[in-house]
Amino acid sequence: MKTTPRFEAAIKKLYTAFHNNTLYPECCKQCAVGNILDNTDSWKHISDFHGSLKLNYVGKIHQSFGRKFNGYSPLELLQIEAAFLKACGFELPLHYKNKKPKNPTNKNVLFNGLSKVIELLCVLDNIANVMDYQQLFEFEKANVLA
Incomplete structure (x- = not known):
């Protein structure tokens, strides 16, 4: 599956934060966006x-x-964080x-939140949802029937 560099970087940071217990929803530096932005809180402005x-x-100017x-x-x-x-x-x-x-x-x-973020990141980059496990079963079903 072809993805984008921003998607790969975001997923890597979120995965690392999840497994290192540094994903914390109420902190601007450790939430989903905080981790994507290298644990900075400048985005809160x-x-x-x-x-x-x-x-x-300020956000409208940057946008x-x-x-x-x-x-x-x-x-x-903002969409990712929400x-x-x-x-x-x-x-x-x-x-x-x-x-x-x-x-x-x-x-x-946290996994529920992370799954929703990954789903949204896929939508933003116009790629198939990497968390959709149903494709795995369809593949196995197709191989069994062949």
């Missing part, structure tokens, strides 16, 4: 609220200039009064 899909003034952060536009970064947080069980945007999972660092919770 493109929106007023963590988990929001709305660019603020209109075509600025990319490790290959991703500001709007794509997908991650929502799949982890957070009510968006993040706020202490909003619903959140009891244990946000639980591996099952």
Whole structure:
């Protein structure tokens, strides 16, 4: 399967963070986007609220200039983060009064978020979902019937 360099880099960083226990949804440096952007939090300045899909003034400027952060536009970064947080069980945007999972660092919770991010990254790069295991069974079924 042919993928893009930004996809490969993002997947590698997310996979490493997941297995090294450095994926933490509530931290701007250790969330999905924070890890994709090399554990920096500068991306938080493109929106007023963590988990929001709305660019603020700074975000709109970067978006209109075509600025990319490790290959991703500001709007794509917000989509990635929102997908991650929502799949982890957070009510968006993040706020202490909003619903959140009891244990946000639980591996099952993080895996759900990570799976949704990978699905979105595939959509953004127009490639088949690498997490879709159904293709494996269709391949095996085709080989059995042949």
